[in-house]
Amino acid sequence: MTHTTNDLPARRASGIVVPVLAFAGIVVAVMQTLLVPVIKDLPQLLDTAPSNATWVLTSTLLSGAVATPIMGRLGDLYGKRKMLILSLAVMVAGALISALTSQLLTMIVGRTLQGFAMGAIPLGIGLMRDMLPREKLGSAMALMSSSIGVGGGLALPLAALVAQHADWHALFYGAAGLGALSIVLTLLVVPESPMRAKGSFDVLGALGLSAGLVLFLLPITKGSDWGWTSGGTLGMFAASAVVLVLWGLFELRSQAPLVDLRTTARPAVLFTNLASIMVGVSFYVVSLVLPQLLQLPKATGYGLGQSMVTAGLLVAPLGLTMMVTAPVYARLSAKYGPKVTLILGMLIIAIGYGAGLGLMSAAWQSLVIAVVLGAGIGLAYSSLPALIVGAVPASETGAANGLNTLMRSIGTSVSSAVIGMVLANTANNVGGVAIPTMHGFRVSFLIATGAVAIGLVMALFLPKANRAPQLRASSEEEAGIDNAEAVLRGFRGRVLDAGGAPVARAKVTLIDRRGRQAGATVSEDDGSYELAVPAQGAYVLAARAFGHGPLASAATHSGEELAVDLDLSLPGETVNA
Structure with a gap:
């Protein structure tokens, strides 16, 4: 059922x-x-x-x-x-x-x-x-x-x-x-x-990118009218290069x-x-x-x-x-x-x-x-x-x-x-x-x-x-991790409903400390799921399924595989491994 x-x-x-x-x-x-x-x-x-x-x-x-x-x-x-x-x-x-x-x-x-x-x-x-x-x-x-x-x-x-x-x-x-x-x-x-x-x-990144691209494209379209070697044309190309380099350095920091x-x-x-x-x-x-x-x-x-x-x-x-x-x-x-x-x-x-x-x-x-x-x-x-x-x-x-x-x-x-x-x-x-x-x-x-x-x-x-x-089969590959790299074994467990019954096809997502998706999978017919982790540290395990309230549990991974059951009837809990 x-x-x-x-x-x-x-x-x-x-x-x-x-x-x-x-x-x-x-x-x-x-x-x-x-x-x-x-x-x-x-x-x-x-x-x-x-x-x-x-x-x-x-x-x-x-x-x-x-x-x-x-x-x-x-x-x-x-x-x-x-x-x-x-x-x-x-x-x-x-x-x-x-x-x-x-x-x-x-x-x-x-x-x-x-x-x-x-x-x-x-x-x-x-x-x-x-x-x-x-x-x-x-x-x-x-x-x-x-x-x-x-x-x-x-x-x-x-x-x-x-x-x-x-x-x-x-x-x-x-x-x-x-x-x-x-x-x-x-x-x-x-x-x-x-x-x-x-x-x-x-905001500064958005303004810098906008300014850099406008300064680059405007002289391309108007260069023939202004003259390709005119001060305005060359000045805009130079300004574009400076702005985009500064923008890149700012984005990296x-x-x-x-x-x-x-x-x-x-x-x-x-x-x-x-x-x-x-x-x-x-x-x-x-x-x-x-x-x-x-x-x-x-x-x-x-x-x-x-x-x-x-x-x-x-x-x-x-x-x-x-x-x-x-x-x-x-x-x-x-x-x-x-x-x-x-x-x-x-x-x-x-x-x-x-x-x-x-x-x-x-x-x-x-x-x-x-x-x-x-x-x-x-x-x-x-x-x-x-x-x-x-x-x-x-x-x-x-x-x-x-x-x-x-x-x-x-x-x-x-x-x-x-x-x-x-x-x-x-x-x-x-x-x-x-x-x-x-x-x-x-x-x-x-x-x-x-x-x-x-x-x-x-x-x-x-x-x-x-x-x-x-077409990739394993959760490590689904997370975009090259098999040639060392991959930590991560979280596994079952997704359960209020009565303790397994929940099939629940979406289970791993979120890293920067709020980005680090992996995702769908629970099996018996409610089981497995997710690899790219590195040790703090994560959030989020689970949701049709007809159930969502769950988000904080989980810390210290290098060994950790069993975490996700109960969709409960508020999120903190677990450690």
Whole structure:
């Protein structure tokens, strides 16, 4: 009887929660790619220069890069579900601001607020990690990670349809509606995680990261106007370097850093993050180039003369193929490990961009490029969280995944700024209107190909691949601990109800003294559980199950295995070993 009441609700919750969290990721992607169908018209719509109009896209990516660690840290401190709803609410507010203006600066403010929705990705992954059983975690993380591409692919034709048949401001009303729907679904379906970190929010870290990234990206977009060797351009690059170095030193000394840079010391994390930047760069290039090439009139000699909607439909397979590759990734990663799937994904991306240099003369060729690139990007994106989770102890997976998402966001921000600058500087001026050239498109594809080549080298330097984390069998491996390292035997026991009967499928979590998850497992049918500990010291054992009140017990480990039964009818007690 106990087994029935706990097992079925746990499965039902898992089945509902994952699609709702993935939908939040898709909403983020819609917001990111919302203006791609009208990108070539933005300078005229906002009555500004092409290099200024680029900031309508770059500002969203930049604020997303900053919001990722900020919302992740706030989620650890105050609740991931709460911060997920807040990030979506800020996005809705930004969308409504953009819907009501045609002024450049107000539009940038609105788009900057929309970028805060990017925090939904690491928050969603964090909620999955806290709630889902081990066997479902890997595929769920891959789905959440690839939802950006899926949503982007679906958004392109829909946004094009709206922009072609209605005022372009309607795009923002649509985004606000999707954001509101995601908030409602999250409130109804997603439970709050009981995990909380100790410490305070790193305000100086947030300001330093924001200032450093703005100082880096602003001269990239405006360097051609100001002059690449001008004092302003070089001064901003130098200031960016100084600010980011000081920020890094501050974060390393902080007791509760916004971004835990210590995790980057591991080769697996370092090279995964470097590869992530390059994947981020390559992902955004195709979204910027293909829609413009398809929509340019044939009179230019190279434009393909397609309508907004047709162009959107031809690029949509980029995201749809990413969705299809998620289950393919799970099988490949189970057999060969996430390193191999990352390398394979990068190779496919390189083939897609390389072929794209010679496949720009017909609309069907764009479809082929979108499918090939979607497959490669889907494999690469799905591999990244698994590589991170497999490379660090469970107590550091939140910080490590937040940093990895930040690296990807920086990649897309740099991509937007650089490609926007390339297309603006290679454009032909026809009747006061800047028309992108084939030379600009080819240079953009070459940049993407170069980024993928660098990323591929980084991936090859990754340590020997491990199997995907969801397929690991032991609690030591689930905690993210390398079997080659010495592992202390930890806590074991049974989870019991008020009558002393075993509680099956209770989630048992080990929390270290810094408030971070150091391990997690699910109790067996007889209520038994086992958890390894990464080191001696003080921990909290938290247990929760459907239909029972949660329990948190302080426990000190001195090196020998300790039996601790967790009684869900009692308040937490202190135990020592």
